[in-house]
Amino acid sequence: MDLMNGFLDIFQPSILWLLLAGTAVGILFGAIPGLSAFTCMAIMLPLTFSMEPLQGICFLLAIYVGGCSGGLISAILLGIPGTPSSIATCFDGYPMAQKGQARRALGTGVVFSFVGGTISAIVLVFLAPIIAQFALKFSPYEYFTVILFALTTVASLSEGSIVKGLLSCLLGISFAFVGIDKLSAYTRYTMGVHDLANGFNLVPLLIGVFAVSQILENAASRKYAKASEKSGPSQKDLMKTEKVKGFGLSWKEFFYQMRNAIPCGAIGLVIGILPGIGGNVSNLMAYAYCKNRSKTPEKFGTGFIDGIVASETANNATVGGALIVLLTLGIPGDNATAMMLAGFQLHGIAPGPLLFRTNAEMIYAIFAAFLFANLAMLIIEFFGLPVFIKMLSVPGSYLLPAVIAFCFVGSFCANNRVFDIFVMILFGLIGFIMKRFGFPLAPLVVGFILAPMLEENLRRSLMRTEGSLIPILQSPIAVVFLLLTLVTVILTIRKELKNYRQSKAQAAAA
Amino acid sequence: MKKRTRVLSLLTAALMTCSLAACSGGSSSSEAASSQPASEAASQGGSEASSGEAKSVDFPTKPIQIICPVAPGGDTDRNTRVIAQIMSKYLGVNVVVTNVDGGATVMGMQQVLDSDPDGYTMIINGCDMFVPYMMGTTDINIDSFKTVGVPIIDNTTVLAVHKNSGFTDLKDLVEKTxxxxxxxxxxxxxxxxxxICGVAMNKEWDAAFKFMDVGNNAAKMTAxxxxxTDSINISYSLAKDYFTTGEFQALCLLGEGKNELLPDVPVPEDYGLKNVDFSKFFWLGVHPDTPDEIVDILADALQKTTEDPEFIANMEENYLTTVCYLKDDAKALCNDYYTRTMEPYKEEFLAQQ
Incomplete structure (x- = not known):
């Protein structure tokens, strides 16, 4: 009933228009590599000054939803994640596009973005306060074990060689050490460079590793293609996108994929609820989860629809999870929700438990707006599909310079520093070299994101327990995650040994 | 086919130009949003110019940015945005907030020092600016800038405990430690x-709190x-909801004296303990080579901001005290804070690192 009132509140032309416009702008920013929901919100925040509180908040919310989904467009079409949340979408989306199934890949991504968003919206509406209480149970002990478990995704993300995957991850961890040590406030490994005092910023690192390296590779392969006339799909092949109707997904496939979507939605939701970890981790975790439990894990990475479902469901479910803690506890979980919080504060509204009591009408209007923004995203992206696909027909010599220009803008916008542009270029080169030598890039990013959190929470735990590890083992949640970690590691080693024996046997037979 | 491609690439180009414009417009904020205050200010500026005071410099003629050296979502960011909004009314141009996070506010301060000394880049900071200096990780401190003023004092830092903790009042908590x-x-x-506040409490009250790193304000509230965790210090307005519901209890105000806006929160003196002052100021500065005339114009606009009823009301809502210290007075105030509330605890603080 309250939700109905919420819908009545937002069903006024000005708000509906803002929701549509916000979603569309969000999708645009999400789709452009380098720019993300956060950048878009930072730019649009001052615009909300002049709006009514509800209008302003609905607008920011729509940008958040659109921005989180829009990343899939460039991930699939260019192999460059539009936002950190769509890294895993590239793994299968880009190969599908290269096989001429761009529309099907995009359609699937869009549909499951909607599914993920809706799952999290439903949980948000009905269970938000209960779930928020659960999130409060997480002390450094539990965080430490959850992050340790998240690190095991490296195994699934190392296509081909697990050794190369681990090396890549360790490289990421090493880069993460640079900057201020969070638990002493002194700097490490800055080598006298003042600009490094804050370490490497995640955004330029991601843009460099995924976007710049991909562009460099395209440039390089173009040269080779001219020479040998065969490597890589030619422009003509790409143009021959197969003709499919609607989203390119049958109802049967849709229901079949729900097996993947529901657990991935849950993963996205849980990661969203835990402050500090966000969509950039959840899409990779969900991808690893689906690959592990799949009967045909070898198909992942070759243009397999399950991979897109995993990534896109999880990252959009994360939005709802992050909103739960923001609205019920007033705690921002990632930089985009921090911007939302700034938006609330500008209008003199403090999200938190009291908002449910003092201004329940506002809360339900926000819920309704969140549901509507998801729907708007589905509709806009559906009608946008033919337009997005046209992007493939723009010659790379026009498109890629534009993309790289946005990479510069995005790297700068992340923290408004020119230095970050150099960081982006550095990591572009590192990514390019690693790709050349067959090192997977995702583990580097996983290591870079998770290592500082792992260190921080472990050291906090030890500070509290005065050096003992036993109290960590006394927390039931921590024990569950430790066991999960252990099982994953053992299974991975077993699988690797089996593969090793098989390949040895094959070699012997040959 | 060829024609179509050209049209499309043109379209893409157009699209990108648009969003680029949006982006630059963004880092220099919302033209549209502040067009109203801007035009208002223009008329005000006009009347001002005729009222005498012949200004030799033509300032400002383009948007001014305030570098906020912390991430959005906290009280510094919020206050900066309110200051920017009201100041733009009196300066006649947009005042834009740019967040440059990191290095315990050093990154943002460095960016201002690297910018042109033309007054178009301001920095906001609080007591936190002295911490990296105190630790010896940077040479930057208040003397590295020209001070514009201090418009706000936040005397709302409270020592808070959870209602289930069983601590009845400050005396009880201190005795238990x-x-x-x-x-x-x-x-x-x-x-x-x-x-530093933790060091001060232990020293001044003979208490024995165990300092535990839990993180920033949001993380402190979560904990x-x-x-x-057993107790935290936090700005009252940040956790207003939890104090209202009674989930958090404000045991005492960590300020020089009582805050009339928070009549129910006792001060340590009420229990016969020495007051520990961890109220905060919000300070605005510019590059040290900025011409004095420009600093005067900024200080003048800041003074008008602090007299603006909308500004005062907004601050009061969050229990903050609007003040108006300009230039050298403001600098003296900040330095006094440093010598009074931070320096005495320097050794113990550094020993804890």
Whole structure:
């Protein structure tokens, strides 16, 4: 009933228009590599000054939803994640596009973005306060074990060689050490460079590793293609996108994929609820989860629809999870929700438990707006599909310079520093070299994101327990995650040994 | 086919130009949003110019940015945005907030020092600016800038505990820390003023809190809500909801004296303990080579901001005190804070690192 009132509140032309416009702008920013929901919100925040509180908040919310989904467009079409949340979408989306199934890949991504968003919206509406209480149970002990478990995704993300995957991850961890040590406030490994005092910023690192390296590779392969006339799909092949109707997904496939979507939605939701970890981790975790439990894990990475479902469901479910803690506890979980919080504060509204009591009408209007923004995203992206696909027909010599220009803008916008542009270029080169030598890039990013959190929470735990590890083992949640970690590691080693024996046997037979 | 491609690439180009414009417009904020205040200000500026005071410099003629050296979502960011909004009314141009996070506010301060000394880049900061200086990780401090003014004092830092903690009042908590030294936690962020506050409480009250790193303001609230830590210091307005519901209890105000806007929160003196002052100021500065005429114009606009009823009301809502210290007065105030509330605890603070 309250939700109905919420819908009545937002069903006024000005708000509906803002929701549509916000979603569309969000999708645009999400789709452009380098720019993300956060950048878009930072730019649009001052615009909300002049709006009514509800209008302003609905607008920011729509940008958040659109921005989180829009990343899939460039991930699939260019192999460059539009936002950190769509890294895993590239793994299968880009190969599908290269096989001429761009529309099907995009359609699937869009549909499951909607599914993920809706799952999290439903949980948000009905269970938000209960779930928020659960999130409060997480002390450094539990965080430490959850992050340790998240690190095991490296195994699934190392296509081909697990050794190369681990090396890549360790490289990421090493880069993460640079900057201020969070638990002493002194700097490490800055080598006298003042600009490094804050370490490497995640955004330029991601843009460099995924976007710049991909562009460099395209440039390089173009040269080779001219020479040998065969490597890589030619422009003509790409143009021959197969003709499919609607989203390119049958109802049967849709229901079949729900097996993947529901657990991935849950993963996205849980990661969203835990402050500090966000969509950039959840899409990779969900991808690893689906690959592990799949009967045909070898198909992942070759243009397999399950991979897109995993990534896109999880990252959009994360939005709802992050909103739960923001609205019920007033705690921002990632930089985009921090911007939302700034938006609330500008209008003199403090999200938190009291908002449910003092201004329940506002809360339900926000819920309704969140549901509507998801729907708007589905509709806009559906009608946008033919337009997005046209992007493939723009010659790379026009498109890629534009993309790289946005990479510069995005790297700068992340923290408004020119230095970050150099960081982006550095990591572009590192990514390019690693790709050349067959090192997977995702583990580097996983290591870079998770290592500082792992260190921080472990050291906090030890500070509290005065050096003992036993109290960590006394927390039931921590024990569950430790066991999960252990099982994953053992299974991975077993699988690797089996593969090793098989390949040895094959070699012997040959 | 060829024609179509050309049209499309043109379209893409157009699209990108648009969003580029949007982006630059963004880092220099919303043309549209502040067009109203801008035009208002223009008319005000006009009347001002005719009222005498012949200004030799033509300032400002383009948007001014305030660098906020912390991430959005906290009280510094919020206050900066309100200051920017009201100041743009009196300066006649947009005043834009740019967040440059990191290095315990050093990154943002460095960016201002690297910018042109033309007054178009301001910095906002609080007591936190002295911490990296105190630790010796940077040479930058208030003397590295020209001070514009201090418009706000935040005397709302309270020592908070959870309602289930069983601590009845400040006296009770302090006694309990004495009875069981180093078991009762005071959660904060390492290398920030709240750690110095912990040192001060232990020293001035003979207490024995165990300092525990829990993180920034949001993390401190989470930890206290989840009853993971025993006590935190926090700005009253940030946790207003929890004080209202009674989930958090404000045991005492960590300020020089009582805050009339918070009549129910006692001060340590009420229990016969020495007041520990961790109120905060918000200070605005510019590059040290900025011409004095320009600093005057900025200070003048800041003064008008602090007299603006909308500004005062907004601050009062969050229990903040609007003040107006300009230029050297403001600098003296900040330095006084440093010598009074931070320097005495320097050794113990550094020893804890």
């Amino acid at each position: 004495k009875a069981n030294p180093n078991t009762i936690e005071y959660g904060g962020k390492i290398g920030a003023t709240n750690q 206290l809500l989840g009853e993971q």
